[in-house]
Amino acid sequence: MMQSLPSLLAPQKGETVIDYWVSMSPAAPIFGVEWRFSSLFKETMPKAAGTPAMASSVVLTEGDMHDEDLEEAEEEAQAIEAAAMDDLTALKGVGPKMAAELNAMGLTTFAQLAEMTEANILDLSEKLSAFRDRPVRDDWVGQARALMGAPE
Structure with a gap:
């Protein structure tokens, strides 16, 4: 049975503030917290055995990033590498x-x-x-x- 949106947004009993906010993100399973809206998407979300649904289906490639983001990431990596040298x-x-x-x-x-x-x-x-x-x-x-x- 599907829950209404207001009941999904209400904090659960015994839930910490951090868990509450993390549960709003589709990446919540990565942090060991159930995604609050998973009941709305049960039919459309793939499930891999033993792994969180969202963690197994989200993969970023270079095509997903903008040129500015790529340049910034490369500069950041070079700065970290230079600091370690x-x-x-x-x-x-x-x-x-x-x-x-x-x-x-x-x-x-x-x-x-x-x-x-x-x-x-x-x-x-x-x-x-x-x-x-x-x-x-x-x-x-x-x-x-x-x-x-x-x-x-």
């Missing part, structure tokens, strides 16, 4: 080109270098295009630990 040129033996090469390999922070084992450093040395002895000779692991303030 350390300036590897602070290490002795690492210039801008070497730093770019290390970043391309996925090494972006002093913490990553500080955690490397001797085998990792030897593997890194082999992958470098030039100055392959620098990671060992200049003790990049020790320098990274020192720059982080960690004991060697």
Whole structure:
């Protein structure tokens, strides 16, 4: 039996204020709250076994976003990535080109270098295009630990 709209909008007994407001959103099942208006759309909403109905049917693609939104999202991602990166040129033996090469390999922070084992450093040395002895000779692991303030 379908409920009337005013009864759907009334807070349920024992419901918190946050649950009340979240239940107004079709994304409520993602947060573990039943969508308040699901009884109105029972026939039209797909149900996947074990998953909330709305969570399984909503997928955003690049075509759904405006160019401005895409640019803003890319700028935000770049800002987050840049904030997570350390300036590897602070290490002795690492210039801008070497730093770019290390970043391309996925090494972006002093913490990553500080955690490397001797085998990792030897593997890194082999992958470098030039100055392959620098990671060992200049003790990049020790320098990274020192720059982080960690004991060697």
